Amino acid sequence: MSLAAEAFVSQMAGKIPFIHVGNQVVSELGPIVQFTKAKGHSLSDSLDDVQRAEMKAYMELVNNMLLTAELYIQWCDDATAAEITRPRYSSPYSWPLCLVLAYQKQWEVRKKMNAIGWGGKSLEQVYEDVSQCCQALSQRLGTQPYFFNKQPTELDALVFGHLFTILTTRLTSTELAERVKSYSNLLSFCRRIEQTYFEDKSS
Amino acid sequence: MSYISLCVQVVVQRVHVDGLDRTKDDLLTYEIKEVFRARNLIDVMKKSHEARQKLLRLGIFRKVNVVIDTSRGLTLDVTFQVTELRRVTGSYNTVVGNNEGSMVLGLKLPNLLGRAERMCLQFSFGTKETSYGVSLFKPQPGNFERSITLNAYKVTGQFPWSSLRETDRGASAELTFPLWRTSQSLRYEAVWRELSCLARTASFAVREETGHSLKSSLSHSMVIDSRNSTILPRSGGLLRVHQELAGYTGGDASFLKEDFELQLNKTLLWDSVLSLSLWGGLLLPIGDTPTSIADRWFYLGGPTSVRGFSMYSLGPQSEGDYLGGGAYWAGGVHLFSPLPFTRRQGGFMDLFRTHFFLNAGNLCNLDYGEGPGAHLQRLAECVRWSYGLGLVMRLGNIARLELNYCIPMGVQSGDRICDGVQFGAGIRFL
Numbered sequence: 001m002s003l004a005a006e007a008f009v010s011q012m013a014g015k016i017p018f019i020h021v022g023n024q025v026v027s028e029l030g031p032i033v034q035f036t037k038a039k040g041h042s043l044s045d046s047l048d049d050v051q052r053a054e055m056k057a058y059m060e061l062v063n064n065m066l067l068t069a070e071l072y073i074q075w076c077d078d079a080t081a082a083e084i085t086r087p088r089y090s091s092p093y094s095w096p097l098c099l100v101l102a103y104q105k106q107w108e109v110r111k112k113m114n115a116i117g118w119g120g121k122s123l124e125q126v127y128e129d130v131s132q133c134c135q136a137l138s139q140r141l142g143t144q145p146y147f148f149n150k151q152p153t154e155l156d157a158l159v160f161g162h163l164f165t166i167l168t169t170r171l172t173s174t175e176l177a178e179r180v181k182s183y184s185n186l187l188s189f190c191r192r193i194e195q196t197y198f199e200d201k202s203s
Numbered sequence: 204m205s206y207i208s209l210c211v212q213v214v215v216q217r218v219h220v221d222g223l224d225r226t227k228d229d230l231l232t233y234e235i236k237e238v239f240r241a242r243n244l245i246d247v248m249k250k251s252h253e254a255r256q257k258l259l260r261l262g263i264f265r266k267v268n269v270v271i272d273t274s275r276g277l278t279l280d281v282t283f284q285v286t287e288l289r290r291v292t293g294s295y296n297t298v299v300g301n302n303e304g305s306m307v308l309g310l311k312l313p314n315l316l317g318r319a320e321r322m323c324l325q326f327s328f329g330t331k332e333t334s335y336g337v338s339l340f341k342p343q344p345g346n347f348e349r350s351i352t353l354n355a356y357k358v359t360g361q362f363p364w365s366s367l368r369e370t371d372r373g374a375s376a377e378l379t380f381p382l383w384r385t386s387q388s389l390r391y392e393a394v395w396r397e398l399s400c401l402a403r404t405a406s407f408a409v410r411e412e413t414g415h416s417l418k419s420s421l422s423h424s425m426v427i428d429s430r431n432s433t434i435l436p437r438s439g440g441l442l443r444v445h446q447e448l449a450g451y452t453g454g455d456a457s458f459l460k461e462d463f464e465l466q467l468n469k470t471l472l473w474d475s476v477l478s479l480s481l482w483g484g485l486l487l488p489i490g491d492t493p494t495s496i497a498d499r500w501f502y503l504g505g506p507t508s509v510r511g512f513s514m515y516s517l518g519p520q521s522e523g524d525y526l527g528g529g530a531y532w533a534g535g536v537h538l539f540s541p542l543p544f545t546r547r548q549g550g551f552m553d554l555f556r557t558h559f560f561l562n563a564g565n566l567c568n569l570d571y572g573e574g575p576g577a578h579l580q581r582l583a584e585c586v587r588w589s590y591g592l593g594l595v596m597r598l599g600n601i602a603r604l605e606l607n608y609c610i611p612m613g614v615q616s617g618d619r620i621c622d623g624v625q626f627g628a629g630i631r632f633l
């Protein structure tokens with residue numbers, strides 16, 4: 001999802017992703033998973049307790065490393081923020097509101113980075129963190145089609161969401177995408193999910 | 204001691220103003236120059252009294268006394284003994300309402316630069332919201348009704364009937380001047396509006412309206428007020444026309460908004476007063492930009508407009524959230540009469556009136572592809588109306604309280620009614 005759309009949607013629902021069912025709006029992955037579970041659908045029913053715990057641990061890893069790294073590169077790398085992120089974020093708003101909102105968002109993200117100790121990190125360190133995270137995911141995936149056996153789980157959805165975004169989003173440098181691309185099984189994992197679930201099969 | 208007959212020609216030779224500290228002389232010359240024109244003693248007294256009223260109206264003196272004295276022969280000296288207001292005056296109020304309590308701190312700097320300029324600062328710390336504002340007021344010396352006001356503010360308001368919270372940060376400049384018997388004002392305003400949902404249960408129609416937007420608008424308003432009092436008048440009329448044009452000066456919002464208010468009062472037998480009022484408004488989108496709920500769509504219903512309905516709870520709605528409409532009208536007929544068995548004019552009982560009322564109104568969205576005939580038809584169908592009687596209490600000369608028994612009629616599905624006893628407090632009433 002583009003940043004402009006994200007800005008718009010986050011106003012509507014609070015956080016992305018969100019679903020709109022009847023007159024209810026459920027936002028963020030956790031609540032959505034719980035919501036569908038309450039309705040009788042779950043992707044992780046076939047897992048045992050150990051696997052479920054493992055899945056949760058990997059999901060936390062993705063949230064803590066990949067998500068934070070994406071935010072860092074978008075907002076804390078000055079070149080990316082100036083050339084890509086701020087123009088994208090401010091595109092739906094008119095002048096001078098666009099400037100105010102973009103800098104406000106940047107300030108918020110930087111404050112958050114400082115709070116979690118990422119404020120002092122260099123770009124190279126962040127790329128290294130992404131590599132480590134991908135390495136861990138790559139090892140867990142191994143040669144399986146999905147992270148747990150043959151059935152996709154919430155973890156697969158989360159990993160696909162992040163990796164696909166990293167691979168397809170244009171930034172000032174391709175370094176981030178290159179780091180991900182060096183793990184060939186993750187790359188083919190993304191392609192597999194894209195083909196299975198998102199490509200129109202009739203065409 | 205010398206005496207002067209009331210009708211003998213006199214000359215006012217000197218006018219003193221005692222007690223001035225920071226007020227500039229030239230400002231006062233304009234206000235008191237009429238006193239020199241007086242030709243006899245009655246005239247002097249009358250003109251001095253008028254000058255005193257004019258000085259008090261400037262809002263820079265706490266007290267003005269007039270002393271008229273003979274100086275030599277048929278010449279008079281008039282002395283105004285004034286007490287200036289302090290440089291800074293503060294106020295402190297607590298306000299309860301709208302499911303929240305707040306503390307309002309006000310700071311006023313009257314006569315800032317010596318020519319009746321005024322600066323006001325206001326902070327409101329609520330249990331949920333914080334608002335603040337600063338305004339600068341500068342009248343033209345010698346022409347107090349002509350003035351410029353600059354304003355900067357941040358205001359947060361909650362609108363539970365729409366499940367919305369709106370935070371406005373804005374600045375405005377306003378020019379006010381009299382023209383014939385009207386008071387005109389031209390205003391430019393730039394506001395950054397931030398809308399968010401008040402609750403997680405807010406309807407999707409309201410969610411779609413949320414977000415940031417910028418309104419930059421020019422507005423004009425005209426008021427003719429010949430009523431003898433703003434609250435519970437006995438005679439006279441009021442016409443207020445307001446129009447706002449947004450979109451040509453930048454910003455996201457583009458619309459033309461027209462709004463009017465008409466009120467006529469007439470005293471009938473036994474001190475009873477018949478009051479007729481009519482409100483109407485229209486919001487026209489300009490170009491392809493749809494208008495947003497933040498462009499202040501019109502709302503109707505509640506104890507201050509169409510009685511017998513809940514606050515702003517009639518007309519278009521989505522899942523219980525009232526969305527307001529692009530066009531409305533409302534009319535009311537009231538018959539006010541003093542409380543029975545009270546003979547004496549004035550006194551505590553004079554604060555109260557009984558009234559019978561008949562209110563009607565409608566609020567809808569117009570399809571601007573249709574012609575004016577279809578618009579009138581839309582506004583004339585499904586009219587909500589109500590009647591009843593109640594007790595009105597005047598609070599100072601600004602606000603009024605009402606306790607009514609209402610019978611709502613013409614209720615449409617979706618409208619929230621308040622059948623029976625309804626309590627209302629406000630400044631502007633239909």
